Amino acid sequence: MNLPPLVQSFVLHFGEMGSRWGINRTVGQIYALLFVSPAPVCAEEIAESLGISRSNVSMSLRELQAWNLVILKHKPDDRRDFFTTPDDVWQILRTLGEERKKREVDPTLSVLREILMQRPASDAERHAQQRMSEMHTLIEQLTHWYEDVKQLETERLATLLSLGAKVTKLLEAKDRVVSLGRSRRPNPANKS
Amino acid sequence: MNLPPLVQSFVLHFGEMGSRWGINRTVGQIYALLFVSPAPVCAEEIAESLGISRSNVSMSLRELQAWNLVILKHKPDDRRDFFTTPDDVWQILRTLGEERKKREVDPTLSVLREILMQRPASDAERHAQQRMSEMHTLIEQLTHWYEDVKQLETERLATLLSLGAKVTKLLEAKDRVVSLGRSRRPNPANKS
DNA sequence: TAGTGATTTCAGAAATTTCTGAAATCACAG
DNA sequence: CTGTGATTTCAGAAATTTCTGAAATCACTA
Numbered sequence: 001m002n003l004p005p006l007v008q009s010f011v012l013h014f015g016e017m018g019s020r021w022g023i024n025r026t027v028g029q030i031y032a033l034l035f036v037s038p039a040p041v042c043a044e045e046i047a048e049s050l051g052i053s054r055s056n057v058s059m060s061l062r063e064l065q066a067w068n069l070v071i072l073k074h075k076p077d078d079r080r081d082f083f084t085t086p087d088d089v090w091q092i093l094r095t096l097g098e099e100r101k102k103r104e105v106d107p108t109l110s111v112l113r114e115i116l117m118q119r120p121a122s123d124a125e126r127h128a129q130q131r132m133s134e135m136h137t138l139i140e141q142l143t144h145w146y147e148d149v150k151q152l153e154t155e156r157l158a159t160l161l162s163l164g165a166k167v168t169k170l171l172e173a174k175d176r177v178v179s180l181g182r183s184r185r186p187n188p189a190n191k192s
Numbered sequence: 193m194n195l196p197p198l199v200q201s202f203v204l205h206f207g208e209m210g211s212r213w214g215i216n217r218t219v220g221q222i223y224a225l226l227f228v229s230p231a232p233v234c235a236e237e238i239a240e241s242l243g244i245s246r247s248n249v250s251m252s253l254r255e256l257q258a259w260n261l262v263i264l265k266h267k268p269d270d271r272r273d274f275f276t277t278p279d280d281v282w283q284i285l286r287t288l289g290e291e292r293k294k295r296e297v298d299p300t301l302s303v304l305r306e307i308l309m310q311r312p313a314s315d316a317e318r319h320a321q322q323r324m325s326e327m328h329t330l331i332e333q334l335t336h337w338y339e340d341v342k343q344l345e346t347e348r349l350a351t352l353l354s355l356g357a358k359v360t361k362l363l364e365a366k367d368r369v370v371s372l373g374r375s376r377r378p379n380p381a382n383k384s
Numbered sequence: 385t386a387g388t389g390a391t392t393t394c395a396g397a398a399a400t401t402t403c404t405g406a407a408a409t410c411a412c413a414g
Numbered sequence: 415c416t417g418t419g420a421t422t423t424c425a426g427a428a429a430t431t432t433c434t435g436a437a438a439t440c441a442c443t444a
Contacts, residue, residue: 006307006317010324013303019400020296022212024432035327036320043391053434058392079390079442089330104212111205115198125198128228132202135227138281141353148356156360161333163363164340168348170362171355211430216402235421245404250422271412271420 001051007036011050022104026052026060031069031085040073040082067099090154097150105143112136193243199228203242214296218244218252223261223277232265232274260287282346289342297335304328 001008011032018028029050034041041049047057061083064070069092073082086092112132120126149157160167193200203224210220221242226233233241239249253275256262261284265274278284304324312318341349352359 004314004317004320006310006312007320009303009307010320013300017296017300020214022214026432036323038316038319055392055394055435056433059433062392081391089326093330093334104209108205108209111201115201118198120198122196124230125196127230128196128199128202131228134281138285141350142285145353145356148358152357152360156363158333159363160359161337164337165344166340167352167359167362168344170359170366171348171351173366174362218402247405247422247424248403251403254422273421 001049003033003049007033010036023063024060026050026056027063030057030060031064034070034083035085037084040084042080042082044080046083068095069099088154090157094150097146101143101146105139109136109139109143112139193241195225195241199225202228215255216252218242218248219255222249222252223256226262226275227277229276232276234272234274236272238275259291261291280346282349286342289338293335293338297331301328301331301335304331 001011003011011029014028014032015025016028018025021028023031030046033046033049043054043057043061046061047054050057061070064083065072070083070085073084075082086095112135116129116133116136118129120129149160152160163170193203195203203221206220206224207217208220210217213220215223222238225238225241235246235249235253238253239246242249253262256275257264262275262277265276267274278287304327308321308325308328310321312321341352344352355362
């Protein structure tokens with residue numbers, strides 16, 4: 001591997017983290033390299049920079065493409081493919097969210113749904129279904145929330161993020177206004 | 193493996209998904225089994241139910257304990273350890289969030305910080321640092337948001353979730369109220 | 385259509401991860 | 415102590431994943 005020291009640290013780290021993120025070392029390294037490169041990089045150069053075989057690069061790029069994490073570019077009068085990542089890190093985040101949901105959440109949701117359709121044949125199965133239903137409900141809530149906020153423009157999303165838990169303050173304020181409008185008094189049923 | 197059919201489907205699914213979630217098959221299966229079991233289960237019974245070796249169960253339970261995902265229970269006059277998962281799925285979600293952050297995010301944040309401290313020695317390094325800084329900023333925003341909302345009680349968190357993107361409506365409403373209070377007119381600087 | 389260079393495929397090699405059985409350790413009771 | 419049963423450890427076996435080099439394919443040009 002022959003890279004500027006700062007880049008090398010970053011690339012090696014992504015390689016090591018790969019396994020925890022559900023991708024392999026090479027895929028992680030390639031992604032990191034593309035992410036910090038000032039211009040699109042061709043496969044040959046990736047192989048050289050990282051000191052891995054050309055075929056490994058080919059397969060790993062294919063993997064990254066399946067994740068929609070790289071963009072293909074071309075130079076005039078050059079047949080080779082060049083690769084980059086999107087410029088906008090928010091866009092990368094969205095893609096990552098989408099793909100992870102597709103791979104890590106959706107299959108489980110559909111298995112849960114399928115199992116919950118079936119008739120339990122014993123107390124043990126009845127109890128198991130009860131638990132799975134709790135899990136199913138939770139995951140559905142999370143994915144609905146996700147489907148909802150992913151539509152937001154980046155700027156609004158960023159605002160929402162920076163507010164954090166403070167949005168609950170707003171909710172309380174809203175509750176007060178609403179109940180005030182309705183009854184001219186704070187709603188006593190509002191425990192808080 | 194000798195389990196009620198519904199439970200077996202669930203357990204097998206968790207086993208298969210294990211690799212995508214960064215845990216191995218056995219760990220996934222054991223977790224699934226504990227999650228749907230009506231009562232705490234001892235290691236011997238896990239090994240039998242899943243048809244795996246006793247030592248494998250021991251190591252996998254250790255892994256689950258490192259993740260804080262299982263609870264140890266005891267029966268009177270029985271020396272064996274029995275295992276369960278927490279009852280509350282929201283609690284499970286919190287634990288999962290905490291542990292994944294610790295393993296999958298924090299190390300990267302600290303590597304990024306470290307690299308960003310260094311002085312770039314070339315244009316390539318300068319550009320790389322710029323990109324890493326964008327990544328660092330984004331991750332910090334996300335983790336701050338996370339640290340913030342994880343403090344919320346479950347009920348509030350659930351409310352927030354169910355609102356989804358609708359909270360931005362509230363934000364707009366607030367903006368109107370605030371600017372109205374300040375200037376007696378909608379603030380024209382407010383682009384929306 | 386033959387030639388050239390880029391890219392992909394794929395069988396097997398290499399590396400890594402997971403799993404097992406045997407032995408060691410531990411905790412407690414008699 | 416000593417014996418008993420539960421649990422853990424760990425070296426190596428088994429399984430899985432990753433990686434490579436050689437061959438095949440592909441796209442284009444002369």
